[in-house]
Amino acid sequence: MTNDNSGIWVLGYGSLIYKPPSHYTHRIPAIIHGFARRFWQSSTDHRGTPESPGRVATLIPYEEIVGRAAFLKNVNRYSQGTSIQGPDDLITIGVVYYIPSEHAQEVREYLDIREQNGYTLHEVEVHLETDQKHEVELGDALEQLPRHDKTGKRVLLTTVYIGTVDNEAFIGPETMDETARVIATSHGPSGSNYEYLAKLQQALAQMPMIKEQGSITDHYLTALLESVDKHR
Numbered sequence: 001m002t003n004d005n006s007g008i009w010v011l012g013y014g015s016l017i018y019k020p021p022s023h024y025t026h027r028i029p030a031i032i033h034g035f036a037r038r039f040w041q042s043s044t045d046h047r048g049t050p051e052s053p054g055r056v057a058t059l060i061p062y063e064e065i066v067g068r069a070a071f072l073k074n075v076n077r078y079s080q081g082t083s084i085q086g087p088d089d090l091i092t093i094g095v096v097y098y099i100p101s102e103h104a105q106e107v108r109e110y111l112d113i114r115e116q117n118g119y120t121l122h123e124v125e126v127h128l129e130t131d132q133k134h135e136v137e138l139g140d141a142l143e144q145l146p147r148h149d150k151t152g153k154r155v156l157l158t159t160v161y162i163g164t165v166d167n168e169a170f171i172g173p174e175t176m177d178e179t180a181r182v183i184a185t186s187h188g189p190s191g192s193n194y195e196y197l198a199k200l201q202q203a204l205a206q207m208p209m210i211k212e213q214g215s216i217t218d219h220y221l222t223a224l225l226e227s228v229d230k231h232r
Contacts, residue, residue, distance in 0.1 A: 007098060008098075008107070010097050012095045013032065013160070014056060014057035015196060023100070025098055026098035030128050031126065031216075032126050036075050038173075041169055043055065047193040053182075053186070058162055059124075071173055078219045111161065115161040120167070124158065184232045197225055
């Protein structure tokens with residue numbers, strides 16, 4: 001779905017949620033099924049340094065989670081008593097941005113640099129949390145998107161930067177305490193690692209689907225922030 005044939009949609013699930021790309025004309029909350037957000041990606045260029053890497057968010061796909069015992073154990077620990085049976089049991093909240101064609105190349109080049117520390121470009125489907133404003137602004141373009149047969153939401157294929165499990169900056173399933181200690185003390189060119197986590201948590205708390213449906217909560221993120229606060 002685009003307003004023309006060459007604009008781009010970009011999905012944010014970390015700092016892009018509270019620090020969006022420039023030139024976007026539409027911002028829509030979205031639910032990502034089949035992935036878990038984890039602070040398992042090291043950061044040497046934004047929230048840490050090569051000598052003391054910080055920790056930032058990436059998305060772990062369902063296939064990797066069920067294929068690795070340590071991953072599955074971690075995800076089940078923060079699923080509030082519901083074991084993961086399939087991709088639909090994994091829910092991550094994010095935001096999609098539409099960049100019109102005249103700015104698409106500029107924004108893509110900016111994001112390629114911003115996300116260069118181990119992240120690569122992928123495509124994922126998201127379920128859009130549209131409201132009346134979106135319906136009016138996007139009109140027929142939104143109507144052309146299919147509805148998911150279970151959620152009833154419009155489904156959009158969007159680009160996203162992910163630090164995959166085989167990239168050189170991937171840390172993997174540290175204990176919560178280990179990750180929290182790093183975040184509590186790390187700083188980089190873009191600021192403190194704590195600021196990254198806290199702003200993400202604050203931005204998510206204001207998302208409509210969380211304010212209206214309290215059950216959609218990132219319990220891992222909440223526990224991580226609480227643990228980091230103990231080490232500051």
